[in-house]
Amino acid sequence: MTTLKRWVLKHRPQGEIAPGDLELVEEPIADLADGEVLVRNVYLSLDPTNRIWMSDQDQYLPPVQIGETMRGGGIGVVERSRSDSFKQGDVVNPGLAGWSTHTIAAAGAVSPVPAIPGVPLTAFMSVLGATGLTAWFGMIDIGKPQAGETVVVSAAAGAVGSIAGQLAKLRGARVIGIAGGKAKCDWLTGELGFDGAIDYKSENVGAALDRLCPNGIDVNFENVGGEIMDAVFSRMNNFGRMVLCGMISTYNAGGIPAGPTDFSRILMHRLTVKGFIIIDYLPRASEALAELGPLVASGALKWKVHVEDGLENAVAAVGRLFTGDHDGKLLLRISPEP
Ligand SMILES: NC(=O)c1ccc[n+]([C@@H]2O[C@H](COP(=O)([O-])OP(=O)(O)OC[C@H]3O[C@@H](n4cnc5c(N)ncnc54)[C@H](OP(=O)(O)O)[C@@H]3O)[C@@H](O)[C@H]2O)c1
Structure with missing residues (x-):
């Protein structure tokens, strides 16, 4: 050549x-x-x-x-x-x-x-590259889901979201995914063990969150931004953690994307909101791979x-x-x- x-x-x-x-x-x-x-x-x-x-x-x-x-x-x-x-x-x-x-x-x-x-x-x-590392550092290092807490992941059937949600399940959290279409939602609940899934293309996301997260939301792994992000953010509990991984719904839009409608919720509910980019975490990759490697080898992580x-x-x-x-x-x- x-x-x-x-x-x-x-x-x-x-x-x-x-x-x-x-x-x-x-x-x-x-x-x-x-x-x-x-x-x-x-x-x-x-x-x-x-x-x-x-x-x-x-x-x-x-x-x-x-x-x-x-x-x-x-x-x-x-x-x-x-x-x-x-x-x-x-x-x-x-x-x-x-x-x-x-x-x-x-x-x-x-x-x-x-x-x-x-x-x-x-x-x-x-899963053993940037995608898996993003899911691991975002969910485990920043989101810190605890057993019994409610975690909501957007773009949940996607590359990062599907792994992030499974990692939260492994920590004992209740995990709700937001994805587009019945097939992707069925995969989340049927094969990945999510506790619920919301099809944002056919359902009202806010109403579905009220139904599936009656005790509010402790961790938001945010991949989408826009109205979906706002619906999750406005239901976050005291001391909740918002892991801002991506805002894909805004990337084609141009201009400055809107943030959450009620910024004061961060104050009133003492939320932690943290944006992250995986390249900053690459020197620590071995921490994530120590968990991801065996999970992949055993087939426990899909x-x-x-x-x-x-x-x-x-x-x-x-x-x-x-x-x-x-x-x-x-x-x-x-x-x-x-
Ligand atoms: N912070 C970091 O270092 C880092 C690293 C990697 C990725 N990310 C971010 O993580 C997110 C997911 O990336 P990925 O690589 O895993 O891609 P992906 O989730 O495999 O693919 C993107 C998905 O986003 C959803 N989507 C696209 N436009 C949407 C819209 N307008 N409203 C709602 N959902 C929409 C679609 O899911 P449905 O089919 O379910 O609609 C699509 O499959 C992106 O925001 C990306 O920028 C961040």
């Missing part, structure tokens, strides 16, 4: 990501410098935050600039190496690889992906991936995150697994 393909940001999206906002370009693969490796990318993680990175709003990383390769996380195989640390065939995480068939990276930015018998490579792109194929389909595929037209952590397979 002498050329690579990569998606370049051409325009900042207005509303939903449109086909012309990015352009797929093909170019020769550059020669490696000393200490660099060439990685053939296998899986690309498609994430709600991709939409944030495409915008120039105030955010936690620099926005992707017009003309730059779209940023993205992935896993791949070393094809060429000019580093003693990696050899051809090694399975690695090349850092923020980008929406590209290949990545040239300095060896110091590359980390090996462990091979664990019985654990598929896709686990490291989901997780799913939804794999779309072909780098050329990246723009269409990422849109699924905003319609819910995916079932599990959304991945793009760029080339075959080794």
Whole structure:
């Protein structure tokens, strides 16, 4: 292979990501410098935050600039190496690889992906990757659910939410999930052991929360923002914890998203509201993996991936995150697994 393909940001999206906002370009693969490796990318993680990175709003990383390769996380195989640390065939995480068939990276930015018998490579792109770490640090380190408490998770059937809810169940909490559609709600209560599920596409969320959380809400693992967030927030108990993980309902909207209607509830009910970004917690990843690893190996924690194929389909595929037209952590397979 002498050329690579990569998606370049051409325009900042207005509303939903449109086909012309990015352009797929093909170019020769550059020669490696000393200490660099060439990685053939296998899986690309498609994430709600991709939409944030495409915008120039105030955010936690620099926005992707017009003309730059779209940023993205992935896993791949070393094809060429000019580093003693990696050899051809090694399975690695090349850092923020980008929406590209290949990545040239300095060896110091590359980390090996462990091979664990019985654990598929896709686990490291989901439950044992940033997704699982987000769920664990958000729920366990920040939410701190206690036995008997009521926990509400939004986007509960999604990649992060489904794991976060199961972790709260393992701590003995009562867990209610909010998700779109009967099939996703049935999965939460039928297979993941959630105590209740609310289909926000067909039910009034506030009325359903009143029915399913008669004693109020102690922990809100918030993934959605907007009216769903407000409905949960306005039912939080004294000393409740709001884990602000994401606000996906606002990412396509532009402007400054609305917060909870009644800000004084934080004062009157002595709430803790904490936003977090998983990259700040990566130095502590081993704390989360010490619990997640055995749960995955034993099958006690359930997780799913939804794999779309072909780098050329990246723009269409990422849109699924905003319609819910995916079932599990959304991945793009760029080339075959080794
Ligand atoms: N803080 C961090 O470090 C961090 C890290 C990873 C992810 N996140 C955040 O976590 C959230 C979930 O991310 P994920 O990767 O696990 O994705 P995901 O939940 O697998 O997919 C996104 C889901 O969001 C729901 N959704 C989209 N638009 C919605 C809307 N307008 N109203 C209600 N629900 C909507 C859909 O669920 P339904 O099909 O049920 O509608 C969709 O499946 C996002 O907000 C993301 O930004 C934060």
